Each structure stands twice: as structure tokens, then as C-alpha cells.
Amino acid sequence: MTVAARAARSTAWSRPPFRFLLGAEAVTLSGSAVSTVALPALAVLELRASTTEVAVLAFLGQLPNAVALWAGALSDRHPKRPQLIASDLAAAAALVTIPAAALAGVLTVGQLCAVAVVLGAAKVVHDAAAISLLPALVGPDQLHDANSKIGAASSVADSAGTNAGALLVGAVGPARSVLVDAVSFLISAVLIWRMRVPETATAPRARTGLARDIVDGVRYVARQPTIRTVIAALSTLSFGLAVMNTYWAYYLLVPA
Template identity: 90%
Template sequence: MTVTARAAKATAWSRPAFRFLLGSEAVTLSGSAVSTIDLPALAVLELRASTTEVAVLAFFGQLPNAVALWAGALSDRHPKRPQLIASDLAAASALVTIPAATLAGALTVGQLCAVTVVLGAAKVLHDATAISLLPALVDTGRLHDANAKIGAASSVADSAGTNAGAVLVGAVGPARSVLADALSFVVSAVLIWRMRVPEAATAPRARTSLTRDIADGVRYVARQPTIRTVIAALSPLSFGLAVMNTYWAYYLLNRLGSSPFSFGVIMGVGGAGGVAGALLAPRIAARVGIGPTIIVGFAVSPLAQVPLLCAGPGLRWQIVLAAALAVHLSWATASGTGQRSLRQAVCPAFQGRMQSASTTLTAGARPLAAATAGGLVLLLDVRATLAIGALLQVVPVVVLLASPIRALRTIPARTAVPHPRKGAPS
């Protein structure tokens, strides 16, 4: 086999730096999945949080998304490894305060809110930096393969983490279980520290004001039609999911009577669906096209909420909910892998700011979604609030069906960069 043939068959896995990034993403998601079980269990079962306190906790957890634009500009401006390490260590430091406060008998919902703010800020910086670093580690032709591998590893980690979280909550309690998440961030920081990335791949070319960097990135996203359309679809999807997620754990644990262990198993089965979606994403996109794959993933989301709205207590419904979540996350991961690769491929510059613009418009509205959910519960009830969140997820399907993305079969080559102040839309 010639060198050219071997290079053509090589995958993203052949790059050592990519393997370190993959390991970092997997281990942090595994730990965070533990906290997905622990923190709701702490709030609902031990601190007896009310529906208003649950909404406030969700609000503070999503609040850092409002500063995503600054995180994206920083990720484009400075070397990325130190930013990833700093965000991991900040998250670990915040988490260890929970078992410390529990031992002192001083844990409150207010402290949980403070911890979730730090975790959210660390996640915003980590995500903007990691996703903008990936195109520097692999070439454009391997982006879909790289994103599929990250998606598969993340889904495995998420599934393992939720099941481990359920076991740990039962064995040592939710407060001590949080230490597993703290440890995962430390391990991630070590992996990133061992990564070697040429500074030329991450260093900025010129110094400008941070505000100007942000404005340039926003203008670029507004003028790139593919990225603009995908983000326009992601925004209402994210808002609808955030409305539902405000009370999703509360609904299962309180209204449907699920135990933390059952809750963890449901999440774990859903994670297994995500693994399947990530592994099959390149194959699905090759068979039906990247555009239809993205659209089907969006369409499955509201349909998968129907069993939740019809569910009652008992094992039979728990099995149904686990299966629905598995189907949902399978298609969501395949769709997410496709749209993420598509955005990275057509964006020759502004990677961090492109991602942060997406985060701001999609996740930045989640605090408002949490507040909206809290207000809807006061006017209606939890089930009706979940139904409204599900209906909102129909909007992005209409947006995508009305766009050229529906006919897109392959990931196009990168387009020229429109000048943020002078150029015409690409």
C-alpha cells in the first residue's frame, strides 16, 4: 500500500492530539453524567426543593450561556490548552464544596445554584474552546469521522456516568457521589496538559479589541447562509428542550415516583441510543444525505416527548420512557454530528466565535426558558409545561424544511470568508 493510500484511509484516531481531546471530552462527560443524577437528587430528595427552587436552580445553571460570545472570542484569541485546563480545574474546585458543606451540615439550594453557575461558565469556555480546536487537529475530510468518534465516546461516557451515578447515589449518597465528577475534571485537565498542539494552530494573527473580535464573529455567522440556517433551527429547539429540562428530572422523581436508580437507568439507556447514533452517523449521512439526517434528527425530538406526556408511575412506563429517550438521543446525536461537522467545514475562520454565536443564540436563551417554565407551572401544571416545551420543538423542523439544507447530500468545501465589515454574504 502506498503512502498516499495509507493517508487516504487514515482516520482521526491516527492523530495523538485528537486522542487526548477525545479522552478529555469522554471523561468530563462521564463525570458530569454522574452529577446529572446527583444534583437533582440532592435538590429534590434531600433539600426538598420546591418547584420554584427547581426553576431557580435551572436558571442559574443556564445563566453562563449568556456570556458565550466572550468565551468564543477568548478561545480564538489565546492558546486553547490553558483555557481548557483552567475551565476543568475551576469546575473541580466548585464541585468539592458540595460534600464539604454536607459534612458541615450547611448545604443549601443557594450553594447548589452557585456551583451550577461555576459549572456552567466552565462548560461554556470548555465547549467553545474544544469545538474550535478540533479543525486544527484533523483536516476537513476527517471532521465528520472525528465528530462521530467524539459523539460515540461521549455517549458511552454519558451512559456509563448516569448508571454509575445511580449506583453511587444508592451506595454513598448524592453529596459524596459528586466527588466522581470533580475527579473527572482533574483527569481531563491532565489529558489536555499532555496534548501537544502547535501554537500556530491556536494563536491569533492580529490583536484587536475583544468587542471588535466578537462583532466580527457575529457578522460572519449572520452572512454565512448554511451556518445561519442551522443556528436559526437550533435556537427554538434549544428553548423548547430547556423548558422541558427544567422539570424533567423533577417530573420523573417526584410526579412519576421514579427512584434515583431508575432515573439513572433511564438516562443510561438513553445514552446507549446516543452511542448508536454517533457510530452510525457517517453511514446514515452517506446513505440519505447530510441534510435529511439533520432534519430527521430535529423531527424526532418533539415526537419522542409524547410518551413522557402520557406516562404514569410504574416499571412499564419507565421502560417506555427509556426506549423513547434512546430513540431520541440516537437521532439527536446523528443529527448533531452532522450539523456540527457541516458548520466546522464551511467555516474557514472564526471557529470559536462561530461556536459561541451558536451557544449564545441557542443556550443563551435557556435562563429565559427556565424562568418561562417556572411561570408556566404557576399558571398551569408541570405536565402542561412539558407539553408546551415539546410543541416549541416543531418550529425548527419547519425552518429546516423551508431551507436549502433539505437538499444537501454531502458536506461542501469551505467557502471564502466574507469580510465582516465589507464583504457580501457568502
Template identity: 70%
Template sequence: MTVPVRELQTPAWASRSFRYLLGSEATSLAGSAVSTIALASLAVLELRATATEVALLAFVGQLPSTLALWAGALSDRYDKRRQLLGSDLAAAGALVSVPVAAVAGVLTIGQLYVVLFLLGAARVVHDAAAISLLPAVVAPNQLHNANSKLGAASSVADSAGSNAGAALISAVGPAVAVLADVASFLVSAVLVGRMRPTQPPARRDAHRSLVQDIVAGVRYVVGQPTIRTVIAALSVLSFGLAILNTYWAFYLLTTLDISPTAFGVIMGVGSLGSLAGALLAPSITARIGIGPTIVAGFAVSPLAQLPLLLAGPGLRWEIVLAAALTVQLFWATASGTSQRSLRQALCDPRYQGRMQAASTTVTAGSRPLAAAIAGALALLLDVPTVLAIGAILQVVPVLLLLASPVRALRTMPVPPASTSVPPAREGEA
């Protein structure tokens, strides 16, 4: 059964737990935007990381994504709120070691490897719990609206964090700027602690191992054609982007001679496109349909890489790159919000964590391999050629979606009554 997309725009704001989840996600993302710029600046400009070391940093940071299936099975078995708390505190603990070591004069590239691995592990646990928790925080017909608000808040947080990161790095240096992300994780933990979601009963069957739960989850996802197709397209797009992103910051900071401040501004301006895409996603899907919105987001991505491949040093190109990133993130966020809502609406609540984890495994889980391949390619080819390969690969998922029923999907499916998650309790308002 399906309903028009416009009927899925019932406000999700009435749920107190949703407001806390929204605040938690936005706060931690703002902090992470600061540390993304700060850690890249530390590695490239202060620790003088080589191209190979930059690729290895990307590889190590993405490596924990390969454990996503385990995180998904755990999120379906145990309390998701506690998993959010634990991941926030673990991330804060890992990050605080960076400024401490920098002040002591003992910071090394090896320590950044460890910190990025721990941050990646915390993020995998956090994402599996947070994304699969959303259907327990809002009613099924509020999912698209809730994802739109989460996307908008995340975009604002990312933009604010990028600009704040650029300012903080200029004012206090990249190492001390990392403390902003430490504080953001602590605030996020406080907000998560105040949540009271209506979660499905925990599945802690002593006769079933985690491996059996993982296998059951994978079989479920493989048996859902629409979910399976979207995840396959996401995985290929992610692989292409990961090859390109391995050297994106390195290329901008070195070959194009963009300063850390300008780098932060480009990311901040680009995030405005993400904000607009999140806010307008329900309206776009109502006008052109859920399927075309998803396809458009995938199609814009490879086209948006052309300015990067043609760019040279100078303010004019910095403006062009910011504009291209803005357009890319607008459609990426509108498409991402729509495909996430589509997958959540179609998925049985008992498999939400494992479905999201399956998506993470084949998308984020492919990034370490992509980073390793990018590093190997850079030994044989120049960096611009590696960037071009990453851009060309992003055409493949567009072809996958155009050949599937997703392109013709105009309305948002709703879950059968037997698998719907009940709306939030009255006490949540």
C-alpha cells in the same frame, strides 16, 4: 466545492492530540453525568427544593451561556489548550465544595446555585475552546470522522456515568457521589496537558477590542446562509427542550414517582441510542445525505416527547420512557454530529471559536430565558402542560429546515484551500 460524505471518513485516530482530546471529553462527560443525577437528587430529595427553586436552579446553571460570545472571542485570541486546562480545574474546585458542605451539615440550595453557575461558566469556556480546537487537531477531511468518534465516546461516557451515578448514589449518597465528577475533571486536565495541537496563530491585535472581535464574528456568521440557518433551527429547538427539561427530572421523580436509581437507568439506556447515532452518523449521511440526516434529527425530537406526556407511574411506563429517549438521542446525535461537522467544514479557521460561540449564545443562551418562562408558566399552569408547551415548540425548527436549502444538501462541503487548516504534523501520529 463538495465531496461525497463517504470521503470524509478518513480515520482521525492517528493524531495523538485528537486521542487526548477524545479521552478528556469522555472523562469529564462521564463525571458530569454522575453529578447531574447527584445534584438533582440532592436538590429534590434532600434539600426538598420546590418547583420554583428547581426552575431557578435550571436558570442559574444556564445563565453563563449568555457569555458565550466573549468565550468564543477569547478562544480565537488565546491558546485554546490552556483555556481547557483552566476550565477543568475551575469546575473541579467548584464541585468539591458540595460534598465538603454536605459532610459538615451546611449544604444549602443557595450553595447549589453558586456551584451550578460556576460549572456553567467553566463549561462555556471549555466548549468554545474544545469545539473550535478540533479543526486544528485533525485535517479538514477528517472532521466528520472525528466528530463521530467524539459523539460515540461521549455517549458511552454519558451512559456509563449515568449508571455509575445511580449506583454511587445508592451506595454512598448523592453528595459523596459528586466526588466522581471532581476526579473526572482532574483526569481531563491531565490529558489536556499532554496535547500538542497545531493551532492557528493567536490573534492578539492590540488595536482591536474583544467587542470588535465579537461583532466581526457575528457578522461573519450572519453572512453564511447555511451556518445561519442551522444555528437558527438549533436555537429554537434548544428553547423548546429547555422549557421541557426544566421540569423533566422533577416530573419523573415526583409525579411519576421514579426512584433516583430508575432515573439513572433511564438516562443510561437512552445514552445507548446516542452512542449508536454517533457511530452510524457517517453511514446514515452517506446513505440519505447530510441535509436529510440533520432534518430527521430535528423531526424526531417532538415526536419522542409524546410518551412523556402520556406516561403514568409504574415499570411499564419507565420502559416506554427509556425507549423513547433512546430513539430521540439516536437521531439527535446523528443529526448533531452532522450539523457540527457541516458548520466546522464551512467556517473560516479564523472564526471557528466565534462561530461556535455564536451557536452557543443563541442555543444555550436561550435556556435561562426558557427556564424562567417555564417557572412562570408553572405558576399559572400545571407541570404536564408546561412539558407539552416545550414539546410543541420543537416542531418550529423542523419547519425552518424544511423551508431552507439544508434539506436538499446531500454531500458535505469542503472549505476552500485558502481557509483550510493544515493537517496534524507527522509528530502527532
């Protein structure tokens, strides 16, 4: 066997379960990017939402992030694949209600807010489970390669999904565009279901309260300078983006 062949076999791509996870992450991120464009456009252009309603919609979409620590502790206690599949199906079901309600002429900003909460919660659970599952899919020496591939795929999928979302909103309207995101979650659920990976049972010592698990996790992060710095930077970036996303749709879409 040549050196090149051995190197190819040592990459994360050589693991079929990882390929399923990578495909699932890419397709859901592409679909979610479409909804990022479609939901604000739907609220502003078709429901004539006020600035306050747009702000509430953006706030509720970010609100589930407050339970991210709980989701992380939950993913450590229970099998990850069922959590991934359940979160994908919940998100798809919530999204389908939007075009159905729009077709019936009963869609409201309140319904958009409810869907935003479900989507946010599903994303938190999905992300926590995916991160926790990754070490079971690849070897320790492949984690860096696996994370880099997921990061690259995420960037491409987000950019492509946003551009596609803008085109779809203009072509078929924001309500119908949301169906693309619903389909993406269904595809992700199928890919995760086809994944075959053994998941070890939770260690007995970990059967403490969720609060204790969360506190232990926070303490661990606080003691790691590199992780602590990365989380602080990402938190600052996320805060800034959340503030920007609150009103950008309203001021970009509403004629002066």
C-alpha cells in the same frame, strides 16, 4: 503500504493530540451526566428544595450560555490548552465543595446554585476552546472524521454517565456521587496537559475589541445558510430541553 493501512493513517485517530482531546471530552461528559442526575436529586431529596428553588437552580445552570459568544471570541485570542485546563480545574474545585459541605452539615440550595453557575461557565469556556483547538490537532481532510468521532463519543458518554449517575445516587447518595464528576474533570485536565500541540499566536489584525469579534462572528454565521440552520435547530432543541429540565426532577422525585 496497503490501501487499508494508508486509510487508517489518514484518520483523526492517528493523531495522538486528538486522542487526548477525545478522551478528555468523553470523560468530562460522562462525569457531567452523573452530576445532571445527582444535583437535582440532592436539591429535592436532601435539601427539600421548593419548586421555585429548583427552577432557580436550573436557570442559573443555563445562564452562562448567554456569554457563549464572548467565550468563543476569547478562545480565538488566547491559547486554548490553558483555557481547557483552567475550566476543568475550576469545575472540579466547585464540585468538591458539595460533598465537603454535606459532610459538615452546612450544604444549602444557595451553594448548589453557585456551583451550577461555575459549572455552566466552565462548560462554555471548555466547549469554545475545544472546538477552536480541533483544527490544530488534525488535518483539514480529517476534520469531518474528528467531529464524527467526538459526536459518537459524546453520545455514548452522556448515556453511560446518566445511567451510572442514577446507580450511584441510589448506592452512595447524591452528594458523594458528585465526586465522580470532580474526578472526571481532573482526569480531563491531565489529558489536556499531556497534549502537545503548537498554537499559533493571534494575528495582529485580530487584536480588536471583543465586541467587534463577536459581531464579525455573528455576521459570518448569518451569511452561511447551513451553519445558520444548524444553530437555529440546536438553539430550539436546547431551549426545549432547558424548559423540561427545570421541573422534571421535582415532579419525578417528590412523592405525590
